[in-house]
Amino acid sequence: MIHPFERLVVRHTHRIPLPHGPLGRGGAAARQFDAALMSVGFKLSAALLERLAGLSAETVLDTAARTLDTVREMVGDHVRHNVYFVDFPANVPDTADFWERCVAEALADEASRDGTVAQLRTGVVDLLTLPSYGNYRHTHAEMLAAHEELIAAAGDRVTVLHPGGTPDEEVTALYLALAGSTTPLGEEGLRDLSALAGHCVDGLQPEAIPVRENRAVVNLARLGAGAELLVNTVTDVLRLACALSDGDVTLVEPTRLRSLSRPVRRALLASLDAVVAAAPAKLADVTAHREAFKRLGERLHPHEYPRWPHAARVFAVARGEEEARSFDSRVEALLAVDDVTGAARLLTAAPGRLLRSLDRLLRACRVQDERDAVVAAVEQSVPRVAGRVLLAVREHLHNRAEEARGRRVFVNRQGRAWVTTDDRAPVPSRERERLIGVLDAETRRRLPEAGHLLIDPDVLDVALPLSGRATAAGLGVLPRGSLSPVDGELLRFFVHWKQTSRSTDYDLSALMLDASYETLSWLSFTALTDVGGEHSGDITNAPDGASEFINLRLDAVRGTFIVPQVNIYSGEGFEEAEESLFGFMLRDAEQEGRPFEARTVRMKSELRGPGRVALPLAFVRGSDGRWRAKWLHLYLRGNPNANRVEGNRVSVAVLVRALVEREPLTVRYLTGLMAGGAGAVTVWDGTTVPDGPVTYIGLERPDGLHPDSLVVTPENLRALIPG
Template identity: 75%
Template sequence: MGSCAAGPLPEAMRRPGRSKTRVRRFVRLWDHPGMVHRFEPLVIRHTHRLPAPCGPAGQGAVAARQFDAILMSVGFKLSAEALGHLSALSEGTVVDTAVRTLDTVRAMVGDHVQHNAYFIDFPAHVPDTLDFWTRCVSEALTDDASRDSVLAQLSTGVLDLLTLPAYGGYQHTYAQLLAAHDELIAAAGDRLTVLHLGAALDEEVSALYLALAGSTTPLGDEGLADLAALAEHCVDGPQPGEIPVRENRAVVNRARLEAGAGLLVDTVTDVLRLACALSGGDVTLLEPTRFRSPSRAVRRALLAGLDAVVCASPAKLADVAAHREAFKRLGERLHAHEYATRWPHAADVFAVARGEKEARSLDSRVAELLGAGDVLGATRLLESAPGKLFRALDHLLRVCATQEERDAVVAAAERGAPRVSGRVVLSTREHLHNRADPGGARRVFINRLGRAWVSDDTRPPVPEAERERLIAALDAETRRRLPAPGHLLIDPEVLDVALPLSGKATAAGLGVLPRGSLSRVDGELLRFFVHWKQTARSTDFDLSALMLDASYETVAWLSYTALTELEGEHSGDITDAAEGASEFINLRLGAVRGTHVVPQVYIFSGEGFEQVEESFFGFMLRDAEQKGRPFEPRTVRMKSELRGPGRVAMPLTFVRGDDGRWYAKWLHLYLRGTPSSNRVEGNQVSVATLLRGLAEREHLTVRYLTGLMADRATATTLWDGASVPEGPVTYIGLERPEGLHPDSRVLTPENLRDLIPG
């Protein structure tokens, strides 16, 4: 069977043909304009910092001020430090920087496309729905090309609106729409996102790579894609001391393998994830990957990795069962049988996958003990895997028959807490907080793809004494892990932001907050927008807004079937997006009946959210007198990518609070819907049921962690939005204020994941 020795993973895990002593020549990113265009946008999107441009000194003050003015027109602004740095450079350097940065920030806010509206005067002069449809029919009857078809349909009593020439397509150009609207009047409430001055691009890229690779929480799809690009570039530079998230490790391992560096694997699943990454598949292992035929060098590296892991710890063969089919398919691509003698432990992996060798998983052994009523035995076994123990706590406490068993389970959790990741500690704390006597509560299920469904919670409650004891232990463990913050400076607006325990619970975009977060909505007019561009076939997205009362009963809705209501107007239905299409809903918040406004994006026909070339949702806030175009970038408060399963998207909902003010509650959810013809009329009950269930669930927020941090702070101050302390602080807020001491630690939504202890 071969043998193995303690020490580093064998040299065979390196990609042959590359010398391990190879030294890549270090070249500054600024020496390669293509690299600047590739990585500068990543830094700006993730950090809201402008990497310090370098170039010849000069008189760039005028160009820098013009750059700042143009930025303000799309809702961004240079910090004083950034403006000063640019002013000392040559005019050409400033102009080049401005062009690149403007492209980036316009895409961030959704201003990189033309947002036309069906009704040229929207939101003015939007007709009644029935009047509009009647007008479309009348125009079709006067059109020689469509008259006969319309008459034939009318004779049957059923008319397809999509066959009417005037329905579903723009009747004017984007330039004509611009000419029909007055210029936007600036208002104090317009969004202004400050771009702070960063370090040199090389340093910013390296820091961003270390932050993403070393994240203690999983990244979203965009974050993983960005990490892949950064890992390829930074493979020979500084590396994080630890990569705790396995998906991140797979992305980094791909870059390391291609560069001939050693792999970071300590489970057989690490190797499987790497194989998925190499085939362009799903490193989260949620979706099956079609493995490509790898080169001989890659096959050897993967097999050597499996062999080393199992050789060092044969018990890890038990992990194969969780992904049996994937390992079988991988074994076929790796031609594992050809290397059975050289790497026998790797051969064991595929033997287990095929059922030729037994390797019982921990889960099956625990299930067997619980089936026999041996709770104490199951608990002792789970102590060897504290993460699994924490995930099983609820079930264990519910099946305990005696106080002795309950005490043993809680004691095991208390002993295991220091060995569990901070994300699992906090997730368990949140779960237990919501597991008091349910009293008829609903159970909300949300998978890692954002798909949601609700059922009645029929589980008995967790025993109260044990629940409180565990919560106290988890609070103590979290407090122990949090760093001493020194002077803690907190923006009160961030306190109700949910902790980002997973990047999967937050969509990519601007101004986006994690699922469960609450943020205040200030403004008289609330305007939603959706934009999409189809890839290959005609695609019809429909923007709708459902108004519900406090009992989650429908009050009204706005959609292409209800163009006007007391609350506002719909911009009209666009049914094809070959060149891109936009729809809007305009709401007067003071006129809204009820307590909930639920914007939704329905796929009526065509490609899904993950198939279209581009799709995003957002909302704007305006004062009543501001006027302007249907889409004005500096009034955009949030722009979120729509990339998820299902045929109905629910990015967020708006709730009228007890104080009479409106708040956004972030959802990032996708409902299955139907293959075609999804409409708000057919989805009212399911949306109401889901919202009712979500309203009953409380998320851990920044308020919770800052409360624990305050115990160790030298001072705690709520930021008043004006002055900042002179010395270093730990600042937690929605945006970084100007004037902070350079040694301050700054945590904003862009890097709030760093608040989660490891």
């Protein structure tokens, strides 16, 4: 029997659940499976190959078919990637010559001649009116025939798949990991958690669900199963109502609440009543989402249920009929009369708010006694603060050093960013150092004993995933701010999109900047060639899907930064299109192959942001001459139509500069703290692994680790964040 969530397990964990099936001699089938995986950059671990070899060939082949479909989609090989210029990257024409050729072909076409002549008389020709512009001129098969087979290289990506437990064990473990995550999940993670929560509602549950968005998703499943809801604030109930309406459980975007059945209304009102009865002060939370609670009251009809009077008070506060002074307003009142000490003392009742207000409190202090009181309040409160808040404030203080002043960058939950001048007064250096010591000590106290710590050095500059919204869904994707090595001679970006209902034109571009973030050049549909690079040609309509590529020879690239971007020229947004994805490949100079080769793909991510310009990452040349990827995951608002790299190059440069110059808290920080309590620390050399169990932290799980090892890779990096 095939488990319905086997694909999720493979995608999230890179493990294949042990398939059900009779024993047999499946060795030949397992080797065929392994060979097929290697063609798309994956491989079976030695242990998994051995386990599959003991099953029947039919079972192995069934597993292979399902897994291959999953991994091909993970890497972007589930679609047909075609190019406008059939032998790209060879023979890409000069842009002006290409446009002249399109005009000549339009003049030779009787159907388009008159219209083209009329445009020429005005001095302006719309490329989109030329018959040979923007549409594939050959089939996918013809494009494949024009390219030599890819030459295998030692640097090709190999993602190893490892053996898992039974399907039920793997699915339960994945559900517990997602539901119990100490950091918010991204859109994909929440969607997968929703599916798993319904399946696992009667099974094992996490000891705690610290992230409230996760709790709303789990509560939705529990409500459907008639189980007790996990609610301890009035906002938990509002989030659940949004989940019932397929809305935004983060409460960032307004949700149009649906009419609710009588049993659901009773369950929500009973929960609200219990929360307020136990802690009337929690009514103050209503004011932060006053309008949403008004809409919820219209759906719940609290006047019909007099047995829950405390629930009715929630909506009275929302309507302004009852006052519930918020905690924040009490803090503001103290700060308004310059009572910083009183504000710090009050904030100890809400430790998370205290740490988030820390910068402001320190800047408001006038004398040393007040600064000492603020630090003392923090020392008293840190044991009750969530781990991700400790780390976020530690990162903030690191970037508030006097020499780090200059620009402030803000990124919202949707990936939209803006930059402004940092005109804040500095945080006093003495208090800054004292607080950093307090936060480091508390974080170290919470970290588990690592035993023998085995570290892949390539993971050290990966940013800690303090929020899943700072990482797009996909393969090889790292959190915003991460740096990862780029080892290869040819760098190739790709974008693929498929429109849902109307003509849609996405444009892949790459902006080259110097060390001062000034524009040197770009590659796009308006500049098909440049020193060291080629564009595959502009596709302007994607009813069956379309792809564009940019090829770069890294040793020929001028400047310090390469910034790929995807501009929406016209049509559907990233969230409207049926499919939209971005990725990059790395190849050796002598490798041939097709424009898209799955085993050279280093990263593939979904494009699902709200803006009209996507900035997935940038490539940075270091002082040592090596290139590294700097992960951005940003979206610019852009224009409604006709977005082009020329039009946004200044704003892109400002954003890139702000993100590059800000230092995130990385894995290096946590492993440094963990090393103090580890029995031994080994830097992995990429070949041999210790015989005994280890705590391994790296980009990929090595083959041959002891089965009792604790393994942390980008797929479960949030496991490093202490609770």
